[in-house]
Amino acid sequence: MFLPMFLILAVLLMIACWQDFHDYRIKNNLIVTGTVLGIALNTFLFVETGFLDSLIGLGFGLLLLLPFYLLRIMGAGDAKLLAMIGAFVGQNDILWVFLYTLVAGGLLALVFSLWHGKLRRMIDNVMLTCLPVLSTSKSECFKDNPSFSAEASQSAGKLPYAIAITAGTGFFLAMKHFQ
Template structure:
């Protein structure tokens, strides 16, 4: 990824994270802007293959996070933001960003639970979700997160997406990935 693409993606991620912290939402205009820029930059840099890479990355990012939206674990804005990340990184770069995002999200969730003094409740919630999910799968049903567990707090997941993606890009730039 060249510096122009990385800079544009970084700026979009910072704006999305800031908006998620302040307003608990990611504006659709930011998502649309990101999608258009990912497609234009991909086509500008590599022609038709770049366009295909942007489209494939967008679809893969959407597909990777859509199940979490269906399970009510993430908001629609988070799913669309990861799709935009996929548009910039393409299918080959997206798995590293997803892994970084999951790691950042886990650390953030743990920090939030510790700060709020709700680590025990968080562990109970995880146990309940895994147990209920395994039961649903064994009954050949779609696992659904119900309103049973007591929430530990609201996590602005755009921050995890930004941190994980930018962390992945830095590690790739310095040759560690």
């Protein structure tokens, strides 16, 4: 990635992290500004991606996190932030950014749940989420397990996911640069 593009993206992501950490919201004007900048820089500088590749990256970025938004696992700002990143990195790299983001998000959730003393609740929620994949009912799995929390369906807390998106993006771009 061209250094000025990387720096612009880094500044936008830092602002998004700050907004998400303080308000649990990422403002639309930041997302729109970043998206326009990503598409414009890719269109006029022709560094690695062009206009069409940038638009496809934008669409893929949105589609990758849209199911998480629809399931109310994360906010719309998170999905739009990944779409904005797609406008910068293009269609070839947005899937990798997404995968690195998921890993960073898991680690961040672990750290936040430990920090707030809600690790057990988070583990119970993960187990409840995975149960539909199994053909066993909840009552059969946990009838003899006294450690399973009856409050597992309660949230373990909010997570400023822009931090995970930023970490995943930064780690991917660093790995790509040093290859």
